[in-house]
Amino acid sequence: METLIHLLSVFSQLSILGFGGGKGIIPQMHTDAVTTYRWVNSEQFTQFYTIGKLVPGPTTIFAALIGYAALPQRPLLGAAVATAAMFVPSSLIMIGFDSLEERFAASPWRAIVSRGLAPAIVGLVWSSVPTIARGAPSSVAAYVTSAVVVILMLRTKINAPLLILLCGAVGIALLR
Amino acid sequence: MPAEARPSLGSIALTFATIAATSFGGGQKASIRRQVLARGWIDSDRFLEGLEIAQVLPGPNLLNLAIYCGQKARGVPGALAAFAGVSIPPFAIVLVAGALYFKFASNPFVHGGLRGCAAGALGLTLGNALELTWDERKSWLSVALVAATALAVSLLHVPLLPVLAIFGGAGILSEWLRARKRSED
Numbered sequence: 287m288e289t290l291i292h293l294l295s296v297f298s299q300l301s302i303l304g305f306g307g308g309k310g311i312i313p314q315m316h317t318d319a320v321t322t323y324r325w326v327n328s329e330q331f332t333q334f335y336t337i338g339k340l341v342p343g344p345t346t347i348f349a350a351l352i353g354y355a356a357l358p359q360r361p362l363l364g365a366a367v368a369t370a371a372m373f374v375p376s377s378l379i380m381i382g383f384d385s386l387e388e389r390f391a392a393s394p395w396r397a398i399v400s401r402g403l404a405p406a407i408v409g410l411v412w413s414s415v416p417t418i419a420r421g422a423p424s425s426v427a428a429y430v431t432s433a434v435v436v437i438l439m440l441r442t443k444i445n446a447p448l449l450i451l452l453c454g455a456v457g458i459a460l461l462r
Numbered sequence: 463m464p465a466e467a468r469p470s471l472g473s474i475a476l477t478f479a480t481i482a483a484t485s486f487g488g489g490q491k492a493s494i495r496r497q498v499l500a501r502g503w504i505d506s507d508r509f510l511e512g513l514e515i516a517q518v519l520p521g522p523n524l525l526n527l528a529i530y531c532g533q534k535a536r537g538v539p540g541a542l543a544a545f546a547g548v549s550i551p552p553f554a555i556v557l558v559a560g561a562l563y564f565k566f567a568s569n570p571f572v573h574g575g576l577r578g579c580a581a582g583a584l585g586l587t588l589g590n591a592l593e594l595t596w597d598e599r600k601s602w603l604s605v606a607l608v609a610a611t612a613l614a615v616s617l618l619h620v621p622l623l624p625v626l627a628i629f630g631g632a633g634i635l636s637e638w639l640r641a642r643k644r645s646e647d
Contacts, residue, residue, distance in 0.1 A: 303622050304520040305630070309590075313615050314622035333567075333576050336583035337559050343482045343552025344522030350553055354560045365560065369553050373545070376521025380529045381541045383519060391511075394641055400518045402634030405604040406626060408594040409611020415591055416616055418584050428581040435585025440593065447486045450582040457578015462570045 289356055290367050292323055297349050297371035304376055305403050308346045310410030315349075316417045325356035332421025340447050346372055427460045469503060469535055471543040477501070478528045478547030483555070490524045494531065503535035524548060607633055 296318045300311045312335065319325045326334065331352075338348030353368025354361040390396060422428060431453050438444055469477075481493050491513065498504050504512070512534070516526035525548045532544025566572045598604040611629040614620040620628075 300622075302520055303626060304522075305518075305626065307517065307523045308521065310626075311622065317619070317621070329580075332580045332583070333563070336576070336579045337556065337563065339583050339586065340579065341552055341555045341559060342485045343548065343555075344524055346522060347549075347552045347556050350556045351560045351563070354557070354564075361560070361564075362557070365553075365557055369549070373521070373525060373549050376519070377525060377529055377541075377545050380516070380519055380521060380526045381533060381538060383515060384530075384533055384541075387511075387515070396514060396518055398637040398641055399634055400514075402637035403626070403630045404594075405598055405607035405633045406611045406629035408591065408598060409608045409629065410615060410622075410625065411587065411591045411594055412608065412612035413615035415584070415588050418580075418587050422580040422584045423577040428577065431578065431581040432585035432588065435582050436589040436592070439586055439589035445486060446586055449586065450579045453582030453585075454575040454579040457574045457576065457581065458571055460574070461577040461581070462574035 289323075289325075289364070293353050293356055293364060293368045294371045296323070297353075297368050298375045300346075300349075301372050301375040302379070304346065306407035308344065309414075310407045311346070312414035313410060313417045315352075316420075319352050319356075323356070325352055328421035330355065330421070332418050335418060336450060340450050344373075423457075423461050425461070427456075431456050431460075469501065469540075471536060471539055474503075474532045474535060474540050474543040475547035478532070478544050479551050481528075482524065482548045483551035485524065491527065494524075494527055498531045498535075504531050508534060603636055604633070 296315075300308075300315055300318075303314070304311050316328070316331055320328055320331050334348040334351040334355075335345070337351060338345040341347065347369065349372040350365040350369040353364035353366070355364075356368070357364030422432070435449050435453060438449060439446070477497055478494075481490055481497065485493070495509055498509065499506060509531070512527055512530035513523075516523050516530055519526060525545070528544040528548045529541045532547075533541035536543070563576075567576065595605070595608055598608055607629050611625060614629070615625055
């Protein structure tokens with residue numbers, strides 16, 4: 287019961303702070319799920335994040351996996367609560383905004399807020415790199431794999447899940 | 463235009479469920495646009511408006527955009543149908559992935575595969591950071607804010623709320639001053 291309340295509180299706060307599509311919440315999620323509550327370790331956190339990027343839909347759906355691990359005796363309940371907490375609060379804000387939309391129509395504030403928040407979100411994405419690296423394999427082969435992915439991502443149009451799967455094949459060969 | 467001006471809640475949920483379940487690595491916005499315009503749920507200007515709002519407010523863009531379109535088509539029930547449509551298929555898929563993970567993660571081949579995938583996801587995150595930083599390159603202040611945020615989070619472990627308040631606030635303030643200056647010119 288206590289875990290459920292913690293899951294609700296952690297993920298609903300992340301939901302409300304999930305500006306920029308939720309790209310910036312990874313470091314805080316790691317602090318909460320790994321350091322504070324120890325629901326998962328760093329390696330699991332990184333692998334769940336990876337699964338989140340691999341499956342269709344929003345990446346932050348991997349909150350479900352953290353909930354699943356947090357409540358081993360009732361994994362489905364943990365997953366459902368974490369997912370609801372991750373998705374419902376921001377959705378309620380979106381639904382509620384409808385009644386304010388006319389007031390903000392063509393308002394310069396929208397562009398000011400989204401452009402103004404962007405640098406902080408980008409900084410948080412940079413901070414996600416060492417956060418994710420903590421649970422990723424640390425070997426020369428792994429770093430080369432990551433570097434090749436950076437180049438392929440920036441230079442080609444190969445989509446993200448396919449790149450991850452290709453790395454999975456490399457991992458089976460080299461990272462056992 | 464209105465081919466289906468008042469869609470059933472089921473058809474809203476199903477449309478977005480299909481998009482969410484097949485949205486591998488982006489391109490969802492284009493497919494949402496195509497579907498909702500073709501069905502006449504919303505017009506093109508409204509859609510662009512919705513896209514902007516979906517990106518400004520917190521939450522996944524895909525989910526927010528679907529909610530916006532569902533709500534324009536059928537009010538709050540339409541928004542809830544869109545929410546269910548976008549969330550349920552990925553939730554079901556990730557649960558299957560989770561069950562397989564806990565069953566097989568200790569198998570050396572699966573473990574190696576997962577480690578490889580994790581190296582890939584790390585590369586994607588770094589690539590994303592580089593790409594997004596490149597978008598901010600025109601303003602030194604923005605680049606400085608990017609760096610200051612990253613250092614505050616990674617080295618000083620400042621929590622998310624104060625980070626957004628301080629560095630997000632500073633960014634908003636500077637955009638506001640810039641907009642005001644532009645309107646005075």
